[in-house]
Amino acid sequence: MPSVFIGRCHSYDEEEVERGVREAVLALGGIGRFVRPGQRVLIKPNLLLFKPPETAINTHPAVVRAVATLVQEAGARAVIADSPGGGTGFNAAALRRLYRITGMDEVARTTGAGLNLDCEALEVPFPEGGTVRRLDVMRPAAAADTIINLPKLKTHGLLRFTGAVKNLFGLVPGRIKLGYHTKLRDTERFSGMLLDIVLWARPVLTIMDAIVAMEGEGPSAGRPRQLGLLIAGEDATAVDLAALDIIRLDPQTVPTVRVAVHRGLTTGRSADLEVVGLPLAEARVADFDVPMTGSPEVLLTPPGIRRWLEQQFVARPRASDRCTGCGICAQNCPVEAISLRSGHAYMDLRRCIRCYCCHELCPQHAIELRRSALARLLARV
Template sequence: MKSRVVLLQCPTYELVTVEKTLRRGIELLGGLASLFHPGEKILLKPNLLYGQAPDRCVTTHPVVFEGILRILQEHGLVLSYGDSPGYGKPSVVSRKAGVAQIAEQYHVPLADFDSPRWREIQLGNQKVQIPLAAGTLDADGIVSLPKMKTHGLTRITGAVKNQLGCVPGFHKAEFHVRFPHIDAFASLLVQINLSLKMRLFIMDGVMAMEGEGPGSGDPTPMECLLLSQDPVALDATFCRLIDLNPRFVPTIEAGERLGLGTAQEDKIELLGDPLETLRRSSFKVKRYPPVPDVTFRALHPLRNFLLPQPRIDPDQCRRCGICVEACPVSGKALSFSNGKTNPPVYDYTACIRCFCCHEMCPHRAIFIHTPWLGKKVLHFLGRGSTPKGG
């Protein structure tokens, strides 16, 4: 049976338009009754990376949150919501993003995203204990609300990666140290999804983020919403919308390998509006593969000449220190050398290229630089793969 992905044009964040589009999407997937039973406890999981106004496109837009909330409440579901942000408290970040106010209006409580409960997963040949937020495990099902964005490490932030926010607090940064290589980290993200009761994925692509995502990119109109029960198929469809080879996205590769879903175009039933009418080939995203684990290890002695590295724009930096706090490396891979009179300085020999600093900078002061020779190597690794991939 093919995985179904619904792609629908939605040119505005007006509530009437968004809700109407969501209702149509759910009907195309088989209707509410095929997805939920009245009385079930359902958690809404938006992307709340950190506290920013909705127009920055860092977080799921509150109107998309409100639209699906209204539809699910009508069906008699018991709702809660939450996310564990990369920086800040869930209660504070959700308010800055405009989501908490909507939830309060409809009497939907914030779930417990502070308390960890440990679960065992299989990662390669080893069993690993991971913490999941209590609120995610108390739910009968989860509706994930990812934001359509780019990402320096995984190329896109999408449906699969959104569940990293189901890991509470500092444990997310810990994972980058425990699993510093991209293939292992992508497998971890997939196993998190497999450990949760995922029910539906709705991607907010009305306004997306291109370029230096997931926090420092530029808002851009994509004018669409995507719905699916298969997060891998949804992410692959996002890739095809922007002419990015799905095989360049580690979470898609791991998702297929571990049985979370499919990325193969001939195994996806695309419903709704034609993809060609919404395709944006000019969307700014890195169209070459991340450095594979084997290559990363082989190039490690030459990493400063070949591998991507975060850099700070001194004119944009406000010396807030969030990047230093976000660095998961013991002893830190960047620090202030003379108080806070100058921007932090990187020690690239300690940097594991997790790009947490880039992800968490609220001032768009950190960008990812790939040396010229490194670009040549990465493009060579991706040579022969077509942009639309399949």
């Protein structure tokens, strides 16, 4: 199994983070193993929402800055790129705003890295894909010589966990992401597509920002949780496995891992990882809060009846009193299941495919994910 580095990093102090990132990269063989002079290196942080670093929604700029510094030092050209969540914000004006709010423009100013403003989508063939044979990706991803993946450790309504594998979904530009939710309603097929993106992008290095993670109602409405860790490796699935072990979440309940195991991309066992740096046992936290919005017992059923069970037992979105009627959820619902009435959002649960894009994107964190009483009872049992 591939190596994963785990290191302590207690704060986002720029010097401390740079030390931590240098230590991680050195432990994995040095930046020269991953980047060559003259290459165009796409750095892919998680920039889910137009929110500042202290919200713990996006990859912290101190981590991006440290990686961009190493890439530039190696004589390569770093370009920071992401497409924010849902269909919003993938045009040059919105990206400028995103970079300003998330601290990326300061990273670019201090390191010399570029900020992507190219919003063109390319359809690329991927005949070896396990779920999809063609992918829609942002042009700079296709044009890059190599990709460095900088996810944030967070919980996730649909997939329970978002880390290295899920982060690369941001290479799919703008509203095209909604089309993938519509086409791939089954959680395992959606996870299969995410793995196809990883296999297509072949990121040479993943460094996960687990300094302040997000627990609870992630990936945007949860609580920041200090873990004080950087987790790095060449293999995105291995980095995710290490992160899951640290937060004590059973990998078998995470669809991206289950599909990766099924495809033979990983054993799904953190015990098979070769861990350098901090041992897993010393990094583990016992009480990381992962809500039961998805349903492991549903995910373990045969596909034929899974869809029906998902409709019955997987959490349902509902707009709370915090809803201001802004309409962002309705604009980003891939199946048009949300309507606005008297300044409040209502979900048509017969149409809803439980993708939780609305929960992810609501700026008021107004969308609650509720499981039925029967589902809660079954989960306890």
